[in-house]
Amino acid sequence: MDPFLILLNSFSSSLSDSELDSLKFLCRKEISKRRLESVRSGRDLFGILLEQQLIASDKVSVLEELFKNIKREDLVSQLKQFEEEGEVNAPDDQPDAHEKRFQKAAIEVICDNVGKDWKMLVRKLDVSEVKLERIVAANPYNLREQFYQSLREWQKWKGRDAKVADLIKALRGCNMNLVADKVEKKLLQLNTETS
Template identity: 65%
Template sequence: MDPFLSLLHSFSSSLADKELSSMKFLCQEKIGKRKLESVQSGVELFTILLEQQDITRDNVAFLEEMLRDIKREDLLSKLKQFVGEGEVKASADQPDPHEKRLQRVAMEVICDNVSRNWRMLMRKLEFCDVKMDRIVDANPRDQREQLFQSLREWQRWRGREAKVADLIAALRGCSMNLVADIVEQELSLLDNGPR
């Protein structure tokens, strides 16, 4: 069983009706009114937020904010403990900090310079269409965000195996040589600049 889902389920079980109402109120900008009206439990609310990727295993900032706003410090503390333990366990699978910095720069350049053909790039990186569709549904009018979230998901999926070299190779494989050149240029500036 997924420990993160178990944690959310336990949160849902401990929410009073008034707290659930407050959380629904805080979600108005993220979830449509009709969808929110049908939510009857924390599990239903968390399911929508997970589907829209407003909360993920790696990004619990919005959930933290909601728990803080409804004054549930006990749940906030459990969440922080979970994240802390998760980071310790996951650190072995994460790229080293220098590689992460390079990836962040590369991803920014790619998002600034790749638009219409971003799906072709993601397929070249062997990223799944179903995940891309889910990301598009969560960000229907923001192509840059669709690409950025897809790259972040690719990065999480690949873990330590995610390399900037793969991004550059995929760009070149899609005949996006100019973007690949810009990425390489930015990375060389980063490597030669102050640390």
């Protein structure tokens, strides 16, 4: 069974009627009024969101925002836990906790500092054009999210072989030396904190 569907099912059963009404209201821009009228449970709503590719196991930002808006921080934290632990890759194909922490910090610095040339960097990391187009289509108006999801896609694809050193090498290969320096500085800072 799909762990993401199991998670959505448990979310559905924990929603009150008023919370479901609030979620339906918040989804009015994404889902037609007629379809929303047919929604009787969280499962119905999540099914539509899945169908319209607004949510997926590797794309939970919409769901997270919805739960924050109805003040269900417990569901937000379950979602974050799933995001961190429920990756598609097998656990033995994941980087160790130390490397994951460094990757997360590096990606934050990169997203904050790389501008409109982000696609050049993602291509340097060998993320396929098809994946890139899919990510852009899924997040049409949010460049930062497109970039972030592209880097996450690289992480998933590489698994254990996703190294911060590769990110730095790609940055330097794109003549983004200032950003590469900032990443190295952040990693040095993290290293000092853990020592």
